[in-house]
Amino acid sequence: MPKVLIADEMSPKAAEIFRARGVEVDEITGLSKDELAKIIGNYDGLAVRSATKATAAIIEAATNLKVIGRAGIGVDNIDIPAASSKGIVVMNTPFGNSITTAEHAIALMFALARQLPEADASTQAGKWEKNRFMGVELTAKTLGLIGAGNIGSIVADRALGLKMKVIAFDPFLTPERAEQMGVTKVELDELLAQADFITLHTPLTDSTRNILSAAKLMKTKPGVRIINCARGGLIDEDALKAGLDSGHIGGAALDVFKEEPAKASPLFGTANFISTPHLGASTDEAQVNVAIQVAEQMSDFLLTGGVTNALNVPSLSAEEAPRIRPYMALAERLGALIGQLEGTTITAVKVEVEGAAAALNIKPITAAVLTGLMRPHSDTVNMVNAPYLARERNIDIAEVRHDRETDYHTLLRVTVTTPAGDRSVAGTLFGNAKPRLTELFGITVEADLAGRMLYIVNEDKPGFIGRLGTTLGEAGVNIGTFHLGRRDAGAEAVLLLSVDGEIPDPLLWSICRLPGVKIAKALKFG
Numbered sequence: 001m002p003k004v005l006i007a008d009e010m011s012p013k014a015a016e017i018f019r020a021r022g023v024e025v026d027e028i029t030g031l032s033k034d035e036l037a038k039i040i041g042n043y044d045g046l047a048v049r050s051a052t053k054a055t056a057a058i059i060e061a062a063t064n065l066k067v068i069g070r071a072g073i074g075v076d077n078i079d080i081p082a083a084s085s086k087g088i089v090v091m092n093t094p095f096g097n098s099i100t101t102a103e104h105a106i107a108l109m110f111a112l113a114r115q116l117p118e119a120d121a122s123t124q125a126g127k128w129e130k131n132r133f134m135g136v137e138l139t140a141k142t143l144g145l146i147g148a149g150n151i152g153s154i155v156a157d158r159a160l161g162l163k164m165k166v167i168a169f170d171p172f173l174t175p176e177r178a179e180q181m182g183v184t185k186v187e188l189d190e191l192l193a194q195a196d197f198i199t200l201h202t203p204l205t206d207s208t209r210n211i212l213s214a215a216k217l218m219k220t221k222p223g224v225r226i227i228n229c230a231r232g233g234l235i236d237e238d239a240l241k242a243g244l245d246s247g248h249i250g251g252a253a254l255d256v257f258k259e260e261p262a263k264a265s266p267l268f269g270t271a272n273f274i275s276t277p278h279l280g281a282s283t284d285e286a287q288v289n290v291a292i293q294v295a296e297q298m299s300d301f302l303l304t305g306g307v308t309n310a311l312n313v314p315s316l317s318a319e320e321a322p323r324i325r326p327y328m329a330l331a332e333r334l335g336a337l338i339g340q341l342e343g344t345t346i347t348a349v350k351v352e353v354e355g356a357a358a359a360l361n362i363k364p365i366t367a368a369v370l371t372g373l374m375r376p377h378s379d380t381v382n383m384v385n386a387p388y389l390a391r392e393r394n395i396d397i398a399e400v401r402h403d404r405e406t407d408y409h410t411l412l413r414v415t416v417t418t419p420a421g422d423r424s425v426a427g428t429l430f431g432n433a434k435p436r437l438t439e440l441f442g443i444t445v446e447a448d449l450a451g452r453m454l455y456i457v458n459e460d461k462p463g464f465i466g467r468l469g470t471t472l473g474e475a476g477v478n479i480g481t482f483h484l485g486r487r488d489a490g491a492e493a494v495l496l497l498s499v500d501g502e503i504p505d506p507l508l509w510s511i512c513r514l515p516g517v518k519i520a521k522a523l524k525f526g
């Protein structure tokens with residue numbers, strides 16, 4: 001039974017679902033990184049929110065880990081490249097807490113507009129400072145969105161309902177989507193010059209880190225109010241403090257900080273500054289949503305191999321999975337065939353799909369080809385890390401979808417480039433389910449690729465097959481299936497035999513010494 005560690009506070013729904021699905025679960029929160037490193041080797045899955053840092057060191061210690069599930073959106077606490085190169089799937093729940101987080105941004109916008117926290121503190125201190133707190137209306141003000149994805153677009157929708165004008169800076173926002181959202185797409189400097197309120201909704205990446213730098217903050221409209229419910233690190237906190245102190249920035253509300261937990265900050269105590277302790281996702285509804293999603297997704301993966309919302313491996317939907325699985329089996333076998341025959345000299349791989357296969361998601365098929373190709377040379381390769389390992393080995397990957405008629409209703413071709421030139425194998429599915437080789441290095445040969453096989457290239461001369469049968473028979477090796485292909489009569493022939501049992505080296509050498517044999521290799525599939 002797979003075993004999962006829930007390492008951050010999560011709705012009890014998560015543990016309930018894991019157990020109901022047949023996954024063992026431990027809930028241990030507040031672990032130090034050393035404590036986590038010590039126990040992580042016992043688990044197949046790790047479920048986290050933002051507090052636990054799944055660093056390279058933790059991942060290194062996670063000898064059995066197969067999946068890390070983030071009950072939430074941001075995955076900046078997970079070292080995805082480290083997980084990928086160890087073949088660990090990383091998944092998040094991209095929508096479960098977006099409404100809640102958008103509502104928190106709107107709440108902070110109101111709080112800034114009417115100085116609610118200060119007014120509350122003053123009133124409860126018995127001061128009744130009615131004249132001190134003069135607010136601004138949101139109606140007709142301009143809201144500048146930095147990042148118009150899931151959360152940004154919900155914020156835009158709510159702000160439009162409040163009769164605000166919404167402008168957005170997001171390099172990936174298409175004009176059509178902007179129009180559909182009812183927002184005006186602008187460049188960052190234009191947004192800074194026009195916005196009365198700015199709200200950030202991007203992930204923390206190299207392109208967004210410090211996006212509101214000191215220089216950019218200086219370009220904002222005097223009196224601007226800034227909200228960050230996305231990630232600390234998007235705003236230069238020192239420059240924000242200076243802007244608030246000078247009065248150029250009229251207010252700022254941060255739910256997230258560069259260093260978390262933020263137990264001290266120069267911003268604390270600054271006038272017109274509001275903060276919450278990373279509460280964006282903290283509602284009953286959102287926490288139930290993300291807990292259910294993460295537990296379902298991780299259980300699916302651990303129990304059935306189904307992949308949803310993974311960040312480092314192509315997703316396979318429930319409808320797609322049954323159609324694509326036989327292709328992945330074919331892809332892995334073609335990759336394994338060519339990987340065993342061409343060794344480690346491969347510098348490029350081309351995956352081509354034709355006929356029915358051309359309508360499918362090619363990414364999992366390519367990942368399966370690469371997995372098969374590298375498995376003979378790596379014990380740890382799997383669907384997750386195969387593309388990364390290929391990249392590390394400077395293998396160039398190309399994917400081609402052909403829109404043409406073929407002799408087969410569906411065809412998958414794998415071509416590798418080696419110092420000796422390009423070599424190609426192709427295969428199809430019989431009955432949409434059974435992987436079958438159709439072509440090997442330009443020669444038509446139909447074969448199942450399964451179990452132990454023997455690959456022989458020989459001169460096409462009479463008597464060879466008899467001699468081969470005798471050699472195998474004398475060694476006590478039974479032939480299961482026998483597939484023969486040749487370029488032209490009397491030219492080079494290719495033999496693929498499935499055999500019951502291992503072919504020991506001395507037997508392989510005897511086969512190599514048979515007259516006419518050019519190449520003999522033992523192959524293994526599955």
Ligand SMILES: NC(=O)C1=CN([C@@H]2O[C@H](COP(=O)(O)OP(=O)(O)OC[C@H]3O[C@@H](n4cnc5c(N)ncnc54)[C@H](O)[C@@H]3O)[C@@H](O)[C@H]2O)C=CC1
Pocket residue numbers: 072073074075094097098101146147148149150151152169170171172173201202203204205207208229230231255256278279280281282
């Ligand atoms: N405070 C909290 O508790 C929570 C915080 N979050 C944070 O909110 C962020 C946004 O979440 P979603 O909207 O779901 O993500 P999303 O991926 O749907 O949207 C992010 C948007 O940022 C845009 N973007 C990327 N690089 C950009 C750049 N250089 N400049 C401008 N825009 C850029 C993308 O094109 C995308 O449209 C998350 O990454 C997460 O870190 C999410 C949930 C809760």
Ligand SMILES: O=C(O)C(=O)COP(=O)(O)O
Pocket residue numbers: 049050051071072073074075097278279280281282
């Ligand atoms: O989902 C996200 O990105 C969040 O930041 C929410 O974080 P949390 O799960 O509340 O620690």
